[in-house]
Amino acid sequence: xxxxxxxxxxxxxxxxxxxxxxxxxxxxxxxxxxxxxxxxxxxxxxxxxxxxxxxxxxxxxxxxxxxxxxxxxxxxxxxxxxxxxxxxxxxxxxxxxxxxxxxxxxxxxxxxxxxxxxxxxxxxxxxxxxxxxxxxxxxxxxxxxxxxxxxxxxxxxxxxxxxxxxxxxxxxxxxxxxxxxxxxxxxxxxxxxxxxxxxxxxxxxxxxxxxxxxxxxx
Numbered sequence: 417x418x419x420x421x422x423x424x425x426x427x428x429x430x431x432x433x434x435x436x437x438x439x440x441x442x443x444x445x446x447x448x449x450x451x452x453x454x455x456x457x458x459x460x461x462x463x464x465x466x467x468x469x470x471x472x473x474x475x476x477x478x479x480x481x482x483x484x485x486x487x488x489x490x491x492x493x494x495x496x497x498x499x500x501x502x503x504x505x506x507x508x509x510x511x512x513x514x515x516x517x518x519x520x521x522x523x524x525x526x527x528x529x530x531x532x533x534x535x536x537x538x539x540x541x542x543x544x545x546x547x548x549x550x551x552x553x554x555x556x557x558x559x560x561x562x563x564x565x566x567x568x569x570x571x572x573x574x575x576x577x578x579x580x581x582x583x584x585x586x587x588x589x590x591x592x593x594x595x596x597x598x599x600x601x602x603x604x605x606x607x608x609x610x611x612x613x614x615x616x617x618x619x620x621x622x623x624x625x626x627x628x629x630x631x632x633x634x
Contacts, residue, residue, distance in 0.1 A: 445477035464501035471508035503542035510549035532568035541580035
């Protein structure tokens with residue numbers, strides 16, 4: 417990894433995925449989180465990309481550095497790219513259990529639900545992806561149900577982005593594990609039947625799993 421003045425990684429090092437493990441090992445994540453609040457928007461975008469890559473390696477440092485409330489603020493940015501990258505970073509932070517817990521503890525889920533109706537498809541897809549992870553827990557499921565996530569997720573089943581369709585299906589599958597979600601979705605099984613013929617294999621498989629969960633009877 418290349419290092420600049422003051423012990424900071426150079427911009428080229430930050431933008432290199434191979435540098436993510438080095439940044440984590442060097443204990444720089446708290447500093448990156450701190451800088452996220454203070455840099456210009458173009459640097460914020462780079463920092464968000466870097467954090468997302470680092471969090472895939474290890475989210476521990478970021479979670480203890482209050483990264484979730486900082487990312488929550490970025491979800492409200494007027495900058496399309498920052499909203500998208502913040503949602504993508506929240507996907508990575510939501511992989512470990514503590515990250516999932518912090519998303520509902522910091523009341524991020526209603527904002528993610530709002531972003532499912534964003535004007536930018538990438539933002540929609542990443543918001544659905546973050547919800548996909550956040551709704552694994554019971555608390556996350558009910559936070560999403562309370563925020564009325566099902567209807568906008570159903571809308572995303574018709575997205576032109578296969579990643580948005582896939583993330584929406586998986587998030588809806590999580591919500592179908594709650595009795596209330598399953599009951600609501602039973603009337604929408606035909607929407608998933610259509611996706612069993614999707615051009616994307618991962619979408620087809622996810623639709624099949626969703627149907628099984630929705631139609632399951634205790």
